[in-house]
Amino acid sequence: MSFKDKVVIVTGGNAGIGATTAEEFAKEGAKVVIVGRNQENLNKVQKSCEDLGATVLSIKADITKDEEAKSVIDQTVDKFGKIDVLVNNAGLLKKVGILDADYMQAYDVTMNLNMRALALLTNLAAPHIVKTKGNIVNISSIAGSYVGLSHYSTYKLSKAAVDHFTRCIALELAPHGVRVNAVSPGPVPTDIFETAGLRGAIDVLKCATALNKSAETKEVADIILFLASDKAASVTGSNYTVDNGMLLK
Numbered sequence: 001m002s003f004k005d006k007v008v009i010v011t012g013g014n015a016g017i018g019a020t021t022a023e024e025f026a027k028e029g030a031k032v033v034i035v036g037r038n039q040e041n042l043n044k045v046q047k048s049c050e051d052l053g054a055t056v057l058s059i060k061a062d063i064t065k066d067e068e069a070k071s072v073i074d075q076t077v078d079k080f081g082k083i084d085v086l087v088n089n090a091g092l093l094k095k096v097g098i099l100d101a102d103y104m105q106a107y108d109v110t111m112n113l114n115m116r117a118l119a120l121l122t123n124l125a126a127p128h129i130v131k132t133k134g135n136i137v138n139i140s141s142i143a144g145s146y147v148g149l150s151h152y153s154t155y156k157l158s159k160a161a162v163d164h165f166t167r168c169i170a171l172e173l174a175p176h177g178v179r180v181n182a183v184s185p186g187p188v189p190t191d192i193f194e195t196a197g198l199r200g201a202i203d204v205l206k207c208a209t210a211l212n213k214s215a216e217t218k219e220v221a222d223i224i225l226f227l228a229s230d231k232a233a234s235v236t237g238s239n240y241t242v243d244n245g246m247l248l249k
């Protein structure tokens with residue numbers, strides 16, 4: 001699965017699933033663009049990708065800000081001259097209930113990153129990806145179709161929107177030879193829970209899966225790389241679940 005000389009952007013490439021994905025693309029010869037706000041994490045992942053032999057462009061950006069999102073695409077094209085793959089991975093989780101006074105604040109923050117920034121980057125990158133006949137992988141979640149577990153409606157809505165956006169844009173870009181797919185993980189131990197103030201959540205979620213375990217970030221990255229590769233040349237508009245059977249229960 002070689003990505004030799006392919007230019008791959010991974011939003012949220014400085015932590016969790018995105019960091020492992022950037023490293024896996026690096027192993028396969030890609031030129032990797034990692035995007036996030038935390039400079040220290042960007043430096044760490046830049047080094048690990050460079051140690052694997054990759055050329056790396058590290059961009060400190062808050063992609064919920066239109067100008068910073070635009071600068072991600074501009075800097076990538078300035079440095080590498082093209083974009084082959086966009087992995088829309090950056091995302092956040094918030095626990096909030098409809099009876100809470102700050103529900104709409106959580107709604108806006110969640111939708112702004114999980115859906116709006118993803119749509120914005122897709123909009124900005126698509127003309128370049130049409131030129132290379134590349135592809136897009138959106139990181140959704142089984143939360144997009146899972147109703148169990150109360151007080152996560154803003155996150156679930158954002159991921160349901162990502163799922164439908166993936167299908168709609170796959171149809172629109174198909175005549176241009178561009179594929180668009182989604183990956184929907186179940187529980188994966190990353191900082192997303194800690195950041196949301198949900199320490200210990202991963203253990204609860206593990207027990208809710210059929211296989212009684214969580215997935216490693218590498219297992220999600222493997223599916224992302226498969227979808228981004230020529231091996232998936234006939235796959236578009238799909239949504240690959242990697243949830244240890246959580247949706248079965």
Ligand SMILES: NC(=O)c1ccc[n+]([C@@H]2O[C@H](COP(=O)([O-])OP(=O)(O)OC[C@H]3O[C@@H](n4cnc5c(N)ncnc54)[C@H](OP(=O)(O)O)[C@@H]3O)[C@@H](O)[C@H]2O)c1
Pocket residue numbers: 011012013014015016017018035036037038039041061062063064089090091092113139140141142184185186187188189190191192193195
């Ligand atoms: N972990 C799970 O169990 C799980 C399950 C299903 C789906 N997912 C999805 O997988 C994706 C990755 O999540 P993860 O688990 O790897 O979480 P994570 O470790 O918390 O990583 C989130 C990433 O998003 C970046 N990010 C957050 N806000 C940003 C912003 N405004 N601008 C740019 N980058 C931003 C973060 O970097 P900075 O903080 O430096 O900006 C970080 O790199 C998300 O879309 C998540 O919804 C995760």
